[in-house]
Amino acid sequence: MSQFSWKIKKKLKNNNARIGIISTPHGDIETPAFIFCATKAALKSFTTRDAKENKTQIILSNTYHLMLQPGSQIIAKHGGLHKFIGWNGPMLTDSGGFQIFSLGHGSVADEIKGRKSNSNIKKTLLSISEEGAIFKSYIDGANLLLSPEKSIQIQRDLGADFIVVFDECTPFNVDKDYTYNSMQRSHRWSQRSINAFNSNLNYKAKEGSSGTQEIYGIIQGGIYKDMREESIEFNQNNINTFGVAIGGSLGSSKAEMQEIVNFTASKLNNIRPVHLLGIGDPIDIWTFVEQGIDTFDCVSPTRLARHGSALVKGKHGKINLKNKKYNENLNPIDKNCLCYTCRNFTLSYLHHLFASQELLALQLLTNHNIFFMNNLMETIRIAIKENNFENKKNEWLNL
Amino acid sequence: MSQFSWKIKKKLKNNNARIGIISTPHGDIETPAFIFCATKAALKSFTTRDAKENKTQIILSNTYHLMLQPGSQIIAKHGGLHKFIGWNGPMLTDSGGFQIFSLGHGSVADEIKGRKSNSNIKKTLLSISEEGAIFKSYIDGANLLLSPEKSIQIQRDLGADFIVVFDECTPFNVDKDYTYNSMQRSHRWSQRSINAFNSNLNYKAKEGSSGTQEIYGIIQGGIYKDMREESIEFNQNNINTFGVAIGGSLGSSKAEMQEIVNFTASKLNNIRPVHLLGIGDPIDIWTFVEQGIDTFDCVSPTRLARHGSALVKGKHGKINLKNKKYNENLNPIDKNCLCYTCRNFTLSYLHHLFASQELLALQLLTNHNIFFMNNLMETIRIAIKENNFENKKNEWLNL
Numbered sequence: 001m002s003q004f005s006w007k008i009k010k011k012l013k014n015n016n017a018r019i020g021i022i023s024t025p026h027g028d029i030e031t032p033a034f035i036f037c038a039t040k041a042a043l044k045s046f047t048t049r050d051a052k053e054n055k056t057q058i059i060l061s062n063t064y065h066l067m068l069q070p071g072s073q074i075i076a077k078h079g080g081l082h083k084f085i086g087w088n089g090p091m092l093t094d095s096g097g098f099q100i101f102s103l104g105h106g107s108v109a110d111e112i113k114g115r116k117s118n119s120n121i122k123k124t125l126l127s128i129s130e131e132g133a134i135f136k137s138y139i140d141g142a143n144l145l146l147s148p149e150k151s152i153q154i155q156r157d158l159g160a161d162f163i164v165v166f167d168e169c170t171p172f173n174v175d176k177d178y179t180y181n182s183m184q185r186s187h188r189w190s191q192r193s194i195n196a197f198n199s200n201l202n203y204k205a206k207e208g209s210s211g212t213q214e215i216y217g218i219i220q221g222g223i224y225k226d227m228r229e230e231s232i233e234f235n236q237n238n239i240n241t242f243g244v245a246i247g248g249s250l251g252s253s254k255a256e257m258q259e260i261v262n263f264t265a266s267k268l269n270n271i272r273p274v275h276l277l278g279i280g281d282p283i284d285i286w287t288f289v290e291q292g293i294d295t296f297d298c299v300s301p302t303r304l305a306r307h308g309s310a311l312v313k314g315k316h317g318k319i320n321l322k323n324k325k326y327n328e329n330l331n332p333i334d335k336n337c338l339c340y341t342c343r344n345f346t347l348s349y350l351h352h353l354f355a356s357q358e359l360l361a362l363q364l365l366t367n368h369n370i371f372f373m374n375n376l377m378e379t380i381r382i383a384i385k386e387n388n389f390e391n392k393k394n395e396w397l398n399l
Numbered sequence: 400m401s402q403f404s405w406k407i408k409k410k411l412k413n414n415n416a417r418i419g420i421i422s423t424p425h426g427d428i429e430t431p432a433f434i435f436c437a438t439k440a441a442l443k444s445f446t447t448r449d450a451k452e453n454k455t456q457i458i459l460s461n462t463y464h465l466m467l468q469p470g471s472q473i474i475a476k477h478g479g480l481h482k483f484i485g486w487n488g489p490m491l492t493d494s495g496g497f498q499i500f501s502l503g504h505g506s507v508a509d510e511i512k513g514r515k516s517n518s519n520i521k522k523t524l525l526s527i528s529e530e531g532a533i534f535k536s537y538i539d540g541a542n543l544l545l546s547p548e549k550s551i552q553i554q555r556d557l558g559a560d561f562i563v564v565f566d567e568c569t570p571f572n573v574d575k576d577y578t579y580n581s582m583q584r585s586h587r588w589s590q591r592s593i594n595a596f597n598s599n600l601n602y603k604a605k606e607g608s609s610g611t612q613e614i615y616g617i618i619q620g621g622i623y624k625d626m627r628e629e630s631i632e633f634n635q636n637n638i639n640t641f642g643v644a645i646g647g648s649l650g651s652s653k654a655e656m657q658e659i660v661n662f663t664a665s666k667l668n669n670i671r672p673v674h675l676l677g678i679g680d681p682i683d684i685w686t687f688v689e690q691g692i693d694t695f696d697c698v699s700p701t702r703l704a705r706h707g708s709a710l711v712k713g714k715h716g717k718i719n720l721k722n723k724k725y726n727e728n729l730n731p732i733d734k735n736c737l738c739y740t741c742r743n744f745t746l747s748y749l750h751h752l753f754a755s756q757e758l759l760a761l762q763l764l765t766n767h768n769i770f771f772m773n774n775l776m777e778t779i780r781i782a783i784k785e786n787n788f789e790n791k792k793n794e795w796l797n798l
Contacts, residue, residue: 042757049739070751074727078745086743328473340448344485346477352469358441359758
């Protein structure tokens with residue numbers, strides 16, 4: 001019945017890096033893979049057609065934004081997100097939890113990545129109870145409840161191939177007790193999410209939509225290894241999900257993040273694909289693939305493009321095209337890059353577009369950054385396949 | 400030697416509509432044709448690749464903007480505009496005059512189209528003399544001279560297939576004497592432009608660029624028929640250009656504009672293609688094709704898209720996707736339109752993109768509007784070919 005499957009094709013011996021294939025009703029994903037963010041049902045400044053041309057395998061949209069605008073009912077009427085946004089490949093939606101709690105607690109995203117919290121962010125989380133979270137809509141100010149059952153129903157309507165259990169994204173700046181209680185509640189919410197999902201296995205938002213979905217669990221526990229172990233135990237034994245994501249706070253430094261991810265990934269057995277939430281830096285990706293991560297997502301490739309930054313190989317990893325020094329540079333971003341932007345345009349032209357405030361700048365640079373990330377993931381897969389991981393990593397990062 | 404030619408393939412008997420082919424070193428243009436504006440060496444929110452896919456035949460860039468940013472030298476270093484912007488088809492540059500005088504006099508563009516002048520526009524024209532015009536750069540405030548010789552040199556560096564003589568775009572709100580003196584000076588500037596052009600016929604900005612260009616004259620005379628006749632006489636007999644453009648003020652109403660264009664076009668013989676500057680409204684295009692115009696240009700298709708307006712057939716000619724009534728509309732902009740946007744996206748989705756302030760909205764709507772204009776021009780050409788002009792016009796405009 002299920003058109004979903006996952007298999008590891010090869011695993012390295014000296015570390016946990018692996019290549020595999022995740023199959024969905026909308027096609028296969030070769031892993032390790034990067035998932036691009038079409039947050040509000042649109043890649044920023046970029047068509048799904050061009051994303052496909054740039055070898056994008058899978059994209060995600062955010063339940064939180066879409067439940068507020070245009071509302072999941074309208075997307076259901078289209079037959080789901082795939083039809084709404086003109087994307088025929090694999091898709092994922094998150095549960096909405098991350099944004100509610102991120103905006104609510106202040107800035108979970110900053111904390112996860114060890115940045116200082118930004119007190120200017122408007123707090124919209126009103127209350128958390130066993131039932132769910134009540135928050136204020138940024139569209140019309142209405143007070144809304146998101147619960148595990150409601151998140152699953154919305155994700156059913158959105159109709160992505162992969163959906164995610166509803167959890168609290170616990171902030172970093174709370175004590176161990178808060179983190180523990182939050183994890184326990186997230187586990188209960190996970191169980192309710194799975195129950196809601198299973199009670200409605202053949203749900204179709206609209207005749208003609210596939211109605212076939214699979215669900216990911218989330219491993220909580222913040223920076224505490226004993227709690228991570230408990231959450232792994234819960235996710236492995238108490239609930240049955242297609243895949244697992246490593247969520248929650250990963251600490252306040254890169255070293256801490258690496259330790260927590262490595263600890264968590266190493267304890268997972270090999271029966272489910274593992275997703276790492278919110279990581280997009282190429283150096284991190286090489287590191288975490290080595291630790292056993294299969295998929296990544298982050299807004300960074302498209303966000304960097306909007307700020308004028310082109311992704312490039314090497315330790316620094318990016319160059320800013322707004323810099324005056326590119327004014328007369330007749331080279332492309334990367335002579336060896338095969339993307340449309342690098343095959344057709346010079347740094348001088350791209351710099352001119354930013355200097356002239358032409359929106360085309362964002363589109364062309366997004367094109368390069370998306371191609372770059374997909375090329376990175378392909379290079380990693382080939383390196384694993386050819387037992388050449390360390391060499392290729394060092395070559396890519398110019399180490 | 401010249402790779403340029405123009406021939407009329409067919410002319411209607413009951414009006415002046417005609418189809419023809421303009422050949423250039425970068426390919427043929429089937430006329431009547433619409434020229435899209437890549438003002439600052441970029442179509443707004445749109446790649447030249449997608450423009451080509453949408454059957455765009457020719458685009459133009461503006462000398463005024465490019466001489467200020469990035470400067471024509473940098474474009475020359477690339478081997479010209481074609482290489483700079485990744486467009487391998489025919490191109491045109493204007494002389495820079497329109498913008499200098501438009502910004503300088505206040506708002507010539509508004510006057511040409513009968514709109515009220517906008518006193519907020521910053522006046523940057525400092526002085527006009529026999530030598531040329533001195534204006535203030537909006538980039539760095541420097542005082543710069545643009546003369547016929549300088550305009551031609553810059554247009555040589557830019558390397559478009561078609562370039563235009565330098566003229567004063569005479570405002571509407573001046574008396575007949577001013578208009579007459581301005582026309583006389585523009586004729587002298589035309590002659591100097593042609594001399595500069597001819598003195599340097601084999602100029603190549605860079606080894607490898609084609610170095611082959613042709614030039615358009617401009618017919619002046621404002622709303623005064625006797626002066627239009629004098630300017631036609633000058634353009635036909637005193638100078639030798641590949642084509643002619645109808646420039647200057649066309650009056651303050653649509654009726655006046657139609658009368659002046661009709662009068663002018665009817666006096667031109669059939670040895671040169673005729674361009675009408677700055678007109679993009681589909682109703683106007685049907686009218687002016689009937690009067691003998693071969694090519695049009697206007698920023699309207701891409702500008703309308705940025706304001707949320709989709710071009711549609713019919714007398715009103717556009718719908719605004721920001722309108723809440725499209726919220727749940729599952730139809731495309733036009734069920735019969737074959738563009739990428741109409742084949743893949745609903746009004747509901749496009750409305751959502753505008754409601755969410757996603758830049759993709761501009762790209763998808765620009766796609767439709769460019770396709771729409773090229774489809775309009777193709778429909779007109781077929782109608783002329785098949786002696787079906789009136790029927791097709793009435794059908795298109797729902798008359």
